[in-house]
Amino acid sequence: MKIQQLSVFLENKPGQMAAVFDILGKSSVNIITMSTADTEQFGILRIITPEWEKAKTVLEKGQFVVNLTPVIAIQVPHKPGGLSSILALFQNQGINIEYMYAFPCAHTTEAVLIARFEDPCNVADVINATSDFKILSEADVFKEKKSCEIQS
Amino acid sequence: MTQLATEQTIWDKNESLPREELQALQAKRLKQAVARVYQNVPFYTANLNALGLTADDINAIDDVRKLPFTVKTDLRDNYPLDLLAVPRDQLARLHASSGTTGKPTFAVFTQEDLDTWSDLCARFLYAGGLRKNQFAHVAFGYGLFTGGFGLHYGIERVGAGVIPAASGNTRRQIALLRDLNTETLICTPSYALNIAEVAREEGLDPATDLPIKFGHFGGEPWTEDMRVAIEAELGITAFNNYGLSEVLGPGVAGECPCRNGMHLQEDHFLFELVDPQTDEPVKPGEIGELIITNLTKQATTLLRYRTRDLCVIHEEPCDCGRTTRRMGRVIGRSDDMMIIRGVNVFPSQIEEALLSVEGTTPHYMIELDRPGNLDQVTVSVEIQPHMFSDKMTEMNMLKRAIDKEIRTITGIGVTLNLVQPQTLARFEGKAKRVIDNRFAPGSMEK
Numbered sequence: 001m002k003i004q005q006l007s008v009f010l011e012n013k014p015g016q017m018a019a020v021f022d023i024l025g026k027s028s029v030n031i032i033t034m035s036t037a038d039t040e041q042f043g044i045l046r047i048i049t050p051e052w053e054k055a056k057t058v059l060e061k062g063q064f065v066v067n068l069t070p071v072i073a074i075q076v077p078h079k080p081g082g083l084s085s086i087l088a089l090f091q092n093q094g095i096n097i098e099y100m101y102a103f104p105c106a107h108t109t110e111a112v113l114i115a116r117f118e119d120p121c122n123v124a125d126v127i128n129a130t131s132d133f134k135i136l137s138e139a140d141v142f143k144e145k146k147s148c149e150i151q152s
Numbered sequence: 153m154t155q156l157a158t159e160q161t162i163w164d165k166n167e168s169l170p171r172e173e174l175q176a177l178q179a180k181r182l183k184q185a186v187a188r189v190y191q192n193v194p195f196y197t198a199n200l201n202a203l204g205l206t207a208d209d210i211n212a213i214d215d216v217r218k219l220p221f222t223v224k225t226d227l228r229d230n231y232p233l234d235l236l237a238v239p240r241d242q243l244a245r246l247h248a249s250s251g252t253t254g255k256p257t258f259a260v261f262t263q264e265d266l267d268t269w270s271d272l273c274a275r276f277l278y279a280g281g282l283r284k285n286q287f288a289h290v291a292f293g294y295g296l297f298t299g300g301f302g303l304h305y306g307i308e309r310v311g312a313g314v315i316p317a318a319s320g321n322t323r324r325q326i327a328l329l330r331d332l333n334t335e336t337l338i339c340t341p342s343y344a345l346n347i348a349e350v351a352r353e354e355g356l357d358p359a360t361d362l363p364i365k366f367g368h369f370g371g372e373p374w375t376e377d378m379r380v381a382i383e384a385e386l387g388i389t390a391f392n393n394y395g396l397s398e399v400l401g402p403g404v405a406g407e408c409p410c411r412n413g414m415h416l417q418e419d420h421f422l423f424e425l426v427d428p429q430t431d432e433p434v435k436p437g438e439i440g441e442l443i444i445t446n447l448t449k450q451a452t453t454l455l456r457y458r459t460r461d462l463c464v465i466h467e468e469p470c471d472c473g474r475t476t477r478r479m480g481r482v483i484g485r486s487d488d489m490m491i492i493r494g495v496n497v498f499p500s501q502i503e504e505a506l507l508s509v510e511g512t513t514p515h516y517m518i519e520l521d522r523p524g525n526l527d528q529v530t531v532s533v534e535i536q537p538h539m540f541s542d543k544m545t546e547m548n549m550l551k552r553a554i555d556k557e558i559r560t561i562t563g564i565g566v567t568l569n570l571v572q573p574q575t576l577a578r579f580e581g582k583a584k585r586v587i588d589n590r591f592a593p594g595s596m597e598k
Contacts, residue, residue, distance in 0.1 A: 007542030063574040
């Protein structure tokens with residue numbers, strides 16, 4: 001149960017990040033969550049949005065290099081130790097995380113961990129077979145977020 | 153300087169032969185050179201035969217224009233030693249320059265060639281103040297590169313003491329110069345400025361705390377502004393010299409105390425200046441591509457070698473008493489070769505590196521700067537979807553792979569700058585992929 005992440009190449013110069021979100025804003029694309037990775041010379045912007053197809057199209061039209069990356073969204077308890085419990089599982093199973101980021105749902109006791117693995121299908125199988133953690137579908141993630149927004 | 157200008161500075165009587173005698177000598181040597189290669193070098197035998205020429209058709213200097221040009225790719229095609237004009241066992245030394253495809257071009261010498269080379273370097277060193285009771289410090293690379301050894305033996309020929317410091321470790325070089333009270337410094341012009349800068353960092357005033365009086369600089373293009381800066385910084389008189397390994401190495405031309413152009417060593421080379429588009433001789437005083445024919449070099453004798461260097465030739469007599477014509481500074485190239493830290497690099501080599509890593513050639517741009525007087529190369533590459541990964545590790549691997557390939561092919565390290573698509577300039581005609589900021593106005597300011 002993978003979800004699509006948009007990965008965007010960012011040249012390290014002022015205004016690049018603003019340009020991305022300007023394009024997305026003007027196209028009425030709503031962002032669920034995002035993260036950046038950067039070096040001195042360039043950055044990688046990672047975005048989760050329900051409208052990833054539209055977002056990809058408009059960004060490419062704006063001369064950005066955009067890749068689609070399958071990632072896994074895992075529901076974790078939003079409380080002390082919530083993240084460490086899933087990381088302990090990865091450690092025990094010898095699963096290597098490429099990178100991850102997370103967002104909480106306000107007014108709930110859950111948070112969502114977005115994680116990138118070399119072999120996401122295998123990781124999903126391992127999680128399902130060895131734990132009670134819930135792997136979220138696109139519908140779950142986007143609905144989850146929506147309900148958060150309504151509550152807030 | 154004034155003292156030098158009035159002093160006798162001519163090393164060899166051939167430097168001041170009456171023009172008619174010089175031209176008679178050139179004609180005789182040209183005929184011998186053509187006969188030698190026609191007989192011994194299959195490449196030239198075939199090329200002359202194809203034009204219906206034999207050595208007998210070459211009797212006067214102007215007959216050189218009947219001969220075909222030799223170009224860099226001819227040297228590559230005859231790699232490694234197919235252009236030898238002597239048996240292999242006659243070779244006394246083999247140098248090489250960086251090639252355009254990773255393959256070097258050999259510069260080879262018989263013992264007689266080495267003697268000539270030493271003499272030709274001695275000519276400009278002596279003209280530029282070196283005397284046998286002095287020391288000269290060579291901060292050129294010593295390996296396959298012709299610069300270090302050429303100057304080294306030139307200094308020995310003058311009879312001065314040579315310090316073969318080679319390149320690198322500038323602080324140690326400064327200590328050596330000071331401790332030995334060395335009069336002459338030999339290196340690239342940019343390294344001379346680097347020495348001055350490092351000396352300042354050490355709390356020294358390079359103009360007064362370094363003992364050097366004379367500098368002989370070459371191996372890369374430089375400007376009169378740079379000469380003014382070097383002379384002021386180091387408190388020396390700076391001389392320009394010119395050479396290329398294909399026909400010899402350093403010693404092809406060098407300045408006299410008048411410093412109004414580099415005296416061409418016309419007794420050992422025949423020089424022409426042609427329009428690179430039409431291949432016709434340019435009018436006196438006009439810029440053209442320098443074409444060099446080896447008259448005396450035994451190991452390899454190149455006919456009408458296209459240097460791709462653009463310059464003017466001054467014909468009016470020089471006050472120093474030499475009768476040879478003088479070439480002005482190299483002001484450009486008729487191809488797109490760059491000289492980076494003394495290494496010859498073509499944009500096509502960068503392209504080749506990108507192609508071999510990426511499978512396609514992305515849009516790219518090369519920018520040359522000289523911060524701290526050392527050449528720095530930035531290669532900007534437009535990223536394409538197939539090159540991009542969401543993983544930083546893969547992006548870093550891509551950068552390292554391109555870096556490594558460029559270093560392997562060109563021998564130089566670059567700063568790689570990945571940029572977004574459509575951000576680099578596009579060209580309708582011939583692409584201008586090099587931005588050289590090294591000689592821009594203001595680039596010499598401290």
